[in-house]
Amino acid sequence: MIKKQPIKKELVEIPNIADEKPFKFSRAKYLRRIFVSGLISAILIFIIIYTLPYTILSVSSLIEYALIVALVIFLVLLLIRYFTILIMAYLYANQYTFKKTNGYFPFVSIIVPVYNEEKVITESVRSLLELNYSNYEIIIVNDGSSDNTNEVAESLVGYRKGRYGEVKISLINKPNGGKAKALNAGIRFSKAEIVLCMDGDSQLSEDSLLLSVRHFANSQIGAVAGNVKVMNRGKFFTDLQALEYIEGLNMARSAQSFINLVNIIPGPVGLFRKKAVEEAGYYSSDTFAEDADMTLKLLANGWKIYYEQNAVSYTEAPVKLQQLLKQRYRWTRGILQSIRKHKKLLLNPTINFGDTVVLWSMFYEALIWPVMNIAVNLFFITAALVFGYSSFIFFWWAGLALLDLATALYCVASEKEEFRLIWYAVIYRMFFILLIDVCKMMSTIEEFLGIRMRWGKLERIGTVKI
Amino acid sequence: MELIPVLSTIVLIATIMTFLLAIGAYILYKVRERRGVAAMPPQPAWITAEYITPAEAQQTARSQKYATQPVFIESQPSTSHDNIKSQPGPYQGEPDKTEAKFMKYSSEGYVAPKEDKNSGALKWK
Numbered sequence: 001m002i003k004k005q006p007i008k009k010e011l012v013e014i015p016n017i018a019d020e021k022p023f024k025f026s027r028a029k030y031l032r033r034i035f036v037s038g039l040i041s042a043i044l045i046f047i048i049i050y051t052l053p054y055t056i057l058s059v060s061s062l063i064e065y066a067l068i069v070a071l072v073i074f075l076v077l078l079l080i081r082y083f084t085i086l087i088m089a090y091l092y093a094n095q096y097t098f099k100k101t102n103g104y105f106p107f108v109s110i111i112v113p114v115y116n117e118e119k120v121i122t123e124s125v126r127s128l129l130e131l132n133y134s135n136y137e138i139i140i141v142n143d144g145s146s147d148n149t150n151e152v153a154e155s156l157v158g159y160r161k162g163r164y165g166e167v168k169i170s171l172i173n174k175p176n177g178g179k180a181k182a183l184n185a186g187i188r189f190s191k192a193e194i195v196l197c198m199d200g201d202s203q204l205s206e207d208s209l210l211l212s213v214r215h216f217a218n219s220q221i222g223a224v225a226g227n228v229k230v231m232n233r234g235k236f237f238t239d240l241q242a243l244e245y246i247e248g249l250n251m252a253r254s255a256q257s258f259i260n261l262v263n264i265i266p267g268p269v270g271l272f273r274k275k276a277v278e279e280a281g282y283y284s285s286d287t288f289a290e291d292a293d294m295t296l297k298l299l300a301n302g303w304k305i306y307y308e309q310n311a312v313s314y315t316e317a318p319v320k321l322q323q324l325l326k327q328r329y330r331w332t333r334g335i336l337q338s339i340r341k342h343k344k345l346l347l348n349p350t351i352n353f354g355d356t357v358v359l360w361s362m363f364y365e366a367l368i369w370p371v372m373n374i375a376v377n378l379f380f381i382t383a384a385l386v387f388g389y390s391s392f393i394f395f396w397w398a399g400l401a402l403l404d405l406a407t408a409l410y411c412v413a414s415e416k417e418e419f420r421l422i423w424y425a426v427i428y429r430m431f432f433i434l435l436i437d438v439c440k441m442m443s444t445i446e447e448f449l450g451i452r453m454r455w456g457k458l459e460r461i462g463t464v465k466i
Numbered sequence: 467m468e469l470i471p472v473l474s475t476i477v478l479i480a481t482i483m484t485f486l487l488a489i490g491a492y493i494l495y496k497v498r499e500r501r502g503v504a505a506m507p508p509q510p511a512w513i514t515a516e517y518i519t520p521a522e523a524q525q526t527a528r529s530q531k532y533a534t535q536p537v538f539i540e541s542q543p544s545t546s547h548d549n550i551k552s553q554p555g556p557y558q559g560e561p562d563k564t565e566a567k568f569m570k571y572s573s574e575g576y577v578a579p580k581e582d583k584n585s586g587a588l589k590w591k
Contacts (some may be wrong), residue, residue, distance in 0.1 A: 006521035007520060013515075185515060411519065435484060
């Protein structure tokens with residue numbers, strides 16, 4: 001039972017940066033896009049049909065050769081991608097040196113934006129009070145919740161017992177405006193040098209703050225990304241996501257951290273130098289992946305971003321397929337919006353070469369890779385159903401399953417995770433990733449057509465404690 | 467009975483079902499989402515927020531414990547930590563790598579691998 005402490009309320013005015021462009025539905029714009037894409041495709045098809053008789057190829061052999069070439073390219077890219085990430089992640093792990101901290105303990109503000117998180121906010125704050133760090137405060141930002149989040153958060157305000165003394169907990173109640181604006185409000189009120197931005201439903205491990213803050217002793221580091229793990233395991237989809245976070249997300253971040261160019265600081269745990277955030281113009285609301293957008297802005301300003309594997313944040317993953325697709329839909333569209341926003345850097349590597357590399361890798365992962373994966377699977381399905389080559393799909397699945405098993409083994413060992421997750425690697429690529437990639441492709445089409453989207457809210461259960 | 471044709475059939479059916487499941491779930495998601503779509507109201511330039519903090523009396527009593535300055539837990543040998551400040555300096559650009567081509571990143575910043583090996587501290591791989 002949390003004892004209420006005397007509180008003080010004051011009304012303040014905070015800027016509500018309106019950087020998002022107002023959405024204007026334009027039928028003419030959609031039709032123009034579809035017309036132009038269709039026209040280009042028709043021209044290409046016409047060129048192929050017109051020039052084909054002048055070659056030695058027939059239509060069927062052209063298709064055969066094209067498919068074989070595409071398959072070989074996909075295989076080569078798959079292997080290059082896997083081994084590049086594995087090698088760089090291994091080099092990152094090898095450069096990691098665990099030492100006691102050097103006495104560098106800057107004051108940190110932990111910003112906790114919440115929206116309808118009445119079930120989970122108490123546990124989140126409890127985990128923050130158990131942090132193995134002495135010099136921090138907690139600022140909860142209630143983004144216009146419609147449930148009892150306000151009452152629950154208000155009861156937490158005060159000086160609460162932390163591990164090394166008392167920790168000040170403050171609350172900002174503001175009208176609903178989205179996560180980006182909630183974080184901005186918290187960051188503006190913070191007087192700290194370093195801010196930790198997290199999700200309202202996440203729980204941090206004890207040493208997360210201690211181990212991530214020390215990297216800021218290097219003046220080039222503008223932000224540190226943490227390690228996100230799935231908390232609510234034990235169900236089919238959550239176990240698959242747990243493996244995905246370990247193998248797909250965290251391993252990739254380790255690889256990127258080797259060159260100090262992490263491309264997305266995850267929402268559940270990210271530390272920022274406040275000065276870097278101010279230079280970047282705070283979080284923007286014009287994309288649905290404000291974490292990706294902020295990361296790209298920091299990289300564009302020349303800051304380095306590191307990944308701290310032991311700064312763990314436990315988050316609740318979607319349990320149902322619908323919730324999972326909603327999340328991935330938002331992620332994909334948000335990332336594409338962020339890439340589009342920074343397209344100048346994408347097309348001109350002379351501005352910031354590192355940023356260009358990061359953007360192209362994001363573009364590849366968000367758009368090209370899912371399309372290739374779907375195309376290959378459709379190819380094998382067609383080969384099996386139309387031409388009777390059914391064993392191709394089996395060998396394709398077996399090869400990928402072995403690759404994923406080996407990668408999962410490495411990642412689970414590296415992060416000292418649950419061994420049982422490795423067996424999910426057998427169906428990981430052919431089932432889970434295929435599901436996600438279909439969603440990504442649909443999201444990409446919608447983003448291309450400019451169809452409007454909205455945030456939505458993931459259903460929280462709030463029954464898990466770390 | 468040949469094993470590979472059986473497994474191939476299983477994998478083929480599973481892949482086709484996955485495609486159908488993905489497309490079906492996506493369509494269902496879009497149908498549900500469309501039901502609750504509402505236009506976002508225009509956002510003002512400034513908004514009023516309520517800032518709630520612990521009361522003044524408590525704050526005064528605890529002001530000594532509430533440290534806004536960095537707290538140093540232990541003293542370190544000065545030779546290792548001369549270049550570490552509590553407040554990081556302005557952005558300096560790339561570190562000087564003239565001494566060694568390959569530098570190792572540790573909690574003290576960039577160190578030459580030889581130096582790091584001799585430090586005697588616990589290494590974690």
